[in-house]
Amino acid sequence: MKIVRYRKSQKTLSFYKNNYKFHEPYQVLVDGTFCHAAIENKFDIQDQIPTYFHATTKILTTPCIIMETEKLGKKVNGAMLITKKFPVHKCLHDKNPVSGSKCLKSMIGDNNSSRYMIATQDRQLQEEVRKIPGVPLLYLHGCTPTLEAPSEASKKAAQEVIKGLVMTVDQQKTLKTLKEQTGLVEPQSVKCIKKRKQKGPNPLSCLKKKNNKNKINNNKPESSDSGKIRKRKRIKTPAHVKEILKSSI
Numbered sequence: 001m002k003i004v005r006y007r008k009s010q011k012t013l014s015f016y017k018n019n020y021k022f023h024e025p026y027q028v029l030v031d032g033t034f035c036h037a038a039i040e041n042k043f044d045i046q047d048q049i050p051t052y053f054h055a056t057t058k059i060l061t062t063p064c065i066i067m068e069t070e071k072l073g074k075k076v077n078g079a080m081l082i083t084k085k086f087p088v089h090k091c092l093h094d095k096n097p098v099s100g101s102k103c104l105k106s107m108i109g110d111n112n113s114s115r116y117m118i119a120t121q122d123r124q125l126q127e128e129v130r131k132i133p134g135v136p137l138l139y140l141h142g143c144t145p146t147l148e149a150p151s152e153a154s155k156k157a158a159q160e161v162i163k164g165l166v167m168t169v170d171q172q173k174t175l176k177t178l179k180e181q182t183g184l185v186e187p188q189s190v191k192c193i194k195k196r197k198q199k200g201p202n203p204l205s206c207l208k209k210k211n212n213k214n215k216i217n218n219n220k221p222e223s224s225d226s227g228k229i230r231k232r233k234r235i236k237t238p239a240h241v242k243e244i245l246k247s248s249i
């Protein structure tokens with residue numbers, strides 16, 4: 001079971017590393033609910049989370065989370081003491097502290113640019129975190145830490161990025177034509193067409209037909225040759241030669 005769990009967590013971690021540029025030390029924001037569950041299940045956050053990830057990890061809280069646990073009184077006294085152990089990341093609520101969940105959501109923002117992991121047992125907060133792409137979610141299942149598999153929002157956003165990088169055949173064609181039109185690339189096909197056009201309108205064939213209507217049959221095999229034949233034709237075609245030949249017969 002331990003190996004399976006390890007593989008799962010590493011697979012999820014590599015997803016976030018590859019798609020959302022997560023890196024060590026991982027920053028894990030813990031809230032009061034997570035700390036409370038840790039006490040109840042005798043889970044040592046500071047020691048066991050890095051062990052679970054097999055990576056260096058920073059466990060963090062915010063002033064709002066500490067204040068919330070303080071307000072809740074004796075019931076969560078243990079959780080409050082734990083939250084105070086960890087380094088505090090400044091939030092934007094110095095003057096007007098908000099609930100832990102609100103504070104964590106503001107820390108994540110729209111795109112989790114600071115690459116936080118969220119450790120919470122709050123079901124509602126979990127649901128809201130899942131909607132934001134690129135936010136790893138950690139919670140305790142009994143005394144077992146669980147890094148949840150990437151949410152649908154995270155997967156979708158990652159796929160869209162990949163699609164943007166890998167162009168379809170049609171997109172490649174349009175890009176090529178755009179490059180040719182703007183002169184970034186010299187189109188190879190144009191060169192070939194130009195050569196063909198020069199060859200096509202050669203006046204030789206037209207001249208043959210005009211000058212020697214009678215000798216169409218004789219010229220046909222010669223016309224397949226290159227331009228050198230013209231000189232021969234001019235020499236051979238004169239009418240008086242024909243007359244001499246006819247008279248001799």
Ligand SMILES: [Zn+2]
Pocket residue numbers: 062063064065091092093097098103
């Ligand atoms: Zn705050």
